[in-house]
Amino acid sequence: MALQTWQIILISLYAGIAAMTELPIMILPLTCGMPLMVGPIVGLILGDLATGLVVGMSLQLVWLGMTSIGGTVPPDKVVGTTLATALVILGGMNYEAALAVVLPAALIGQALGILTQTINSFFAHWADRYALKGDTGGVSLTMWIGNLLLFLVRFVPVYLALSFGMEATKGLIANIPEWFTNDISVGGALLPTVGFALLLVMIIKREGWAWFLIGFVLAAVLKVNAIAIAILAGAAAVLVSLPKLASRDRS
Amino acid sequence: MNNKKSSTKQGKSVTKKDLRNLYFRSFFLQSSFSFERMQGVGLTWMFIPLIKKLYQSVEERAAALKRHLVFYNTNPLTAAIITGMVAAMEEAHAKGEMEDTSAINSLKGSLIGPLAGIGDSFFLIVFAALLGIAVDSSMQGSPVGVIILTLGVSLIWYGGLWVLLKQGYHRGEALLEQLTGAESSAVMSAIGIVGAMVVGGLVGTWINIITPFADGLLQGQLDQLLPKVLPLGFTLLAFRLIKKGWSAVWVMLLMLVIGMALGHIGLLGTPAG
Numbered sequence: 001m002a003l004q005t006w007q008i009i010l011i012s013l014y015a016g017i018a019a020m021t022e023l024p025i026m027i028l029p030l031t032c033g034m035p036l037m038v039g040p041i042v043g044l045i046l047g048d049l050a051t052g053l054v055v056g057m058s059l060q061l062v063w064l065g066m067t068s069i070g071g072t073v074p075p076d077k078v079v080g081t082t083l084a085t086a087l088v089i090l091g092g093m094n095y096e097a098a099l100a101v102v103l104p105a106a107l108i109g110q111a112l113g114i115l116t117q118t119i120n121s122f123f124a125h126w127a128d129r130y131a132l133k134g135d136t137g138g139v140s141l142t143m144w145i146g147n148l149l150l151f152l153v154r155f156v157p158v159y160l161a162l163s164f165g166m167e168a169t170k171g172l173i174a175n176i177p178e179w180f181t182n183d184i185s186v187g188g189a190l191l192p193t194v195g196f197a198l199l200l201v202m203i204i205k206r207e208g209w210a211w212f213l214i215g216f217v218l219a220a221v222l223k224v225n226a227i228a229i230a231i232l233a234g235a236a237a238v239l240v241s242l243p244k245l246a247s248r249d250r251s
Numbered sequence: 252m253n254n255k256k257s258s259t260k261q262g263k264s265v266t267k268k269d270l271r272n273l274y275f276r277s278f279f280l281q282s283s284f285s286f287e288r289m290q291g292v293g294l295t296w297m298f299i300p301l302i303k304k305l306y307q308s309v310e311e312r313a314a315a316l317k318r319h320l321v322f323y324n325t326n327p328l329t330a331a332i333i334t335g336m337v338a339a340m341e342e343a344h345a346k347g348e349m350e351d352t353s354a355i356n357s358l359k360g361s362l363i364g365p366l367a368g369i370g371d372s373f374f375l376i377v378f379a380a381l382l383g384i385a386v387d388s389s390m391q392g393s394p395v396g397v398i399i400l401t402l403g404v405s406l407i408w409y410g411g412l413w414v415l416l417k418q419g420y421h422r423g424e425a426l427l428e429q430l431t432g433a434e435s436s437a438v439m440s441a442i443g444i445v446g447a448m449v450v451g452g453l454v455g456t457w458i459n460i461i462t463p464f465a466d467g468l469l470q471g472q473l474d475q476l477l478p479k480v481l482p483l484g485f486t487l488l489a490f491r492l493i494k495k496g497w498s499a500v501w502v503m504l505l506m507l508v509i510g511m512a513l514g515h516i517g518l519l520g521t522p523a524g
Contacts, residue, residue, distance in 0.1 A: 027278040027279075031401040054392065096459075134312035136299045145283070186521060201493050212450060216452065241437045
């Protein structure tokens with residue numbers, strides 16, 4: 001299947017806009033910038049929603065803990081997810097291999113993100129000069145230029161990669177020996193461990209490990225599904241927290 | 252906050268319309284994000300209409316713009332509390348009830364850290380708790396889970412932002428006390444339990460790594476010991492490395508190399524292949 005021009009433009013536009021839901025403009029639902037949403041949207045544009053959902057969620061698990069906390073720039077999940085989804089749907093790549101292949105693209109996106117935030121520091125000084133004159137319009141202008149830059153830094157790479165990179169990459173994928181695809185799939189299958197680990201570092205305090213293990217055993221050994229685990233977890237949370245609150249009220 | 256009780260100027264008041272304006276502009280907080288000022292430019296832009304309303308002279312406006320064009324970085328959701336409190340302080344200053352504006356920036360400086368901590372971990376834990384449902388349905392090719400997750404996150408984001416902004420303006424100090432009080436820490440630990448259990452479930456379900464060694468005989472042995480022990484082990488390894496200070500990208504590269512090497516010699520594999 002060849003890419004149509006309108007598909008390339010739509011996907012690139014979405015990549016630019018999606019990246020903006022984390023930085024700089026958070027007016028769309030926050031999930032719009034996450035792989036779990038970017039995947040299905042790209043899938044929808046390419047006519048394969050189901051594959052988009054699977055690729056998006058697989059990448060979501062890898063990217064779980066990588067949010068831009070404290071102003072750090074994580075590997076670019078939007079550029080990564082966009083290209084991975086396109087490669088799987090158009091190039092017939094298996095998605096575990098796509099997870100691994102897409103890492104370089106995400107790292108390039110990260111480098112561009114760091115560059116933009118550095119350039120934006122200059123615009124901030126520009127804003128200072130307008131501020132001295134009490135020029136509110138001038139301050140707004142510098143903000144919009146900075147935002148435009150943050151949009152372009154996602155839009156342009158995705159547009160170029162889809163326009164000129166896809167055919168070549170598809171040719172490459174067709175020529176990759178099967179053993180290599182298998183090996184890299186095993187590597188890709190291990191990547192979600194990093195996402196889970198990052199998340200655990202951020203959300204688990206001491207006794208949290210007990211709850212983590214309970215959840216693990218419920219799923220792995222007893223094959224309890226996710227909704228049932230969430231319900232059990234909610235019940236446990238109520239049982240544990242209510243007495244704590246009550247005892248504090250009394251004292 | 253009240254350096255001078257007697258009103259020297261007839262300043263305008265912050266109305267509900269102004270708060271609504273601040274609410275919509277809050278979505279632009281991370282605008283023109285830079286390493287140097289981070290959310291400083293976005294915050295200034297948020298306050299421009301209010302600055303224009305409260306201050307008429309060029310000098311006053313310039314001072315207000317300069318005041319906010321400094322480093323600022325916090326969680327975009329809990330930031331609304333600071334936004335509300337700053338609106339109240341700017342109003343007090345314009346009315347002449349608060350002469351010294353340095354209190355505005357010292358309030359911002361002292362709150363961005365603690366509020367970022369509360370906001371970031373709250374949001375992440377809620378997200379983890381909701382994610383469990385979404386993973387199942389997405390992997391089966393259904394968008395239902397993603398839609399539910401989006402609705403849940405949106406409710407907190409769009410609704411929470413308005414509530415915190417309004418409360419921050421009307422009763423900022425009391426709200427801060429509540430957020431750091433016993434009630435909120437009990438709620439946080441409750442959500443923490445849900446988050447930890449759901450992530451445990453995800454690790455036990457969605458990492459597809461097995462050992463095809465000896466035609467699956469070894470995997471059979473492992474399954475009798477503890478199913479999914481390999482995913483658990485590799486997750487704990489990644490956890491250890493990150494705790495030791497490895498960056499996520501290096502851990503990812505290491506996992507990739509481990510997977511490819513052990514996959515090549517037939518020690519590790521994926522269930523399908």
